[in-house]
Amino acid sequence: MKNDHVSAIISWFKRYFGRSINRRLTILAVLLLVASIDILVTPKKRFLFSFYSAKSTTAMVETRFFNPGTTKEDRLQHYIEEYLLGPTMVDYLPLFPQDARVDTVLIRKDHAYINLSETAALPVPGSVPFEKREGLFAAMIMKNFQSIKEVSLFIAGNEVYRTNTDQKIKKSVDK
Structure with a gap:
C-alpha cells in the first residue's frame, strides 16, 4: 500500500x-x-560610494551592501576600508592608491577623525586633484553617516583635509 x-x-x-x-x-x-x-x-545595509569616471572625470555612484558593525566607529571603519578597495567598475578611478589603509578612526560628537597610512598621499592614475578627491570622500562619509557633520582627514598623522572650515590647510599632497 x-x-x-x-x-x-x-x-x-x-x-x-x-x-x-x-x-x-x-x-x-x-x-x-x-x-x-x-x-x-542577514543584516545588510546599503552604502553609497562615489568615484570619478576615467573618461569624463565626473562623479559616479556605486551601491554596496555589507553588514554594519556594532558601533558607529566600526561601521565607519568598515566603510572606509571598502572605499580603499576602490571601485568595482573598470572605468572608475580610485580615490586612493591600492596600498592605502586605515590607521585610526575616531568619532567625537558629530566630528569624524580619520587617519590613513602615508601611502594614501601617493598619486593615483587620472587627472583628478587630491583636494577634489578628498572632498568627495568626505561628502560621501557625511551622506552615509547622517550624524557626522564634520570630517577631518589625516595622512600619517598630518591633517590634510577638513570639512566645514573657512581656512584652507596649506599642505599640498599633489606636489
Missing part, C-alpha cells in the same frame, strides 16, 4: 519535471526563495 503512494508521487514528479517549462519555473522559484531568505536573515 505504501509502495502505491510512493510510486504515484514519483510518477507525478516525473511528469511534472518532464516538461522543461516546469523545471525552469521550479528552479526560478527556489532561487527566489533562497534570495529572499538571505535578504531577510
Whole structure:
C-alpha cells in the first residue's frame, strides 16, 4: 500500500519535471526563495560610494551592501576600508592608491577623525586633484553617516583635509 503512494508521487514528479517549462519555473522559484531568505536573515545595509569616471572625470555612484558593525566607529571603519578597495567598475578611478589603509578612526560628537597610512598621499592614475578627491570622500562619509557633520582627514598623522572650515590647510599632497 505504501509502495502505491510512493510510486504515484514519483510518477507525478516525473511528469511534472518532464516538461522543461516546469523545471525552469521550479528552479526560478527556489532561487527566489533562497534570495529572499538571505535578504531577510542577514543584516545588510546599503552604502553609497562615489568615484570619478576615467573618461569624463565626473562623479559616479556605486551601491554596496555589507553588514554594519556594532558601533558607529566600526561601521565607519568598515566603510572606509571598502572605499580603499576602490571601485568595482573598470572605468572608475580610485580615490586612493591600492596600498592605502586605515590607521585610526575616531568619532567625537558629530566630528569624524580619520587617519590613513602615508601611502594614501601617493598619486593615483587620472587627472583628478587630491583636494577634489578628498572632498568627495568626505561628502560621501557625511551622506552615509547622517550624524557626522564634520570630517577631518589625516595622512600619517598630518591633517590634510577638513570639512566645514573657512581656512584652507596649506599642505599640498599633489606636489
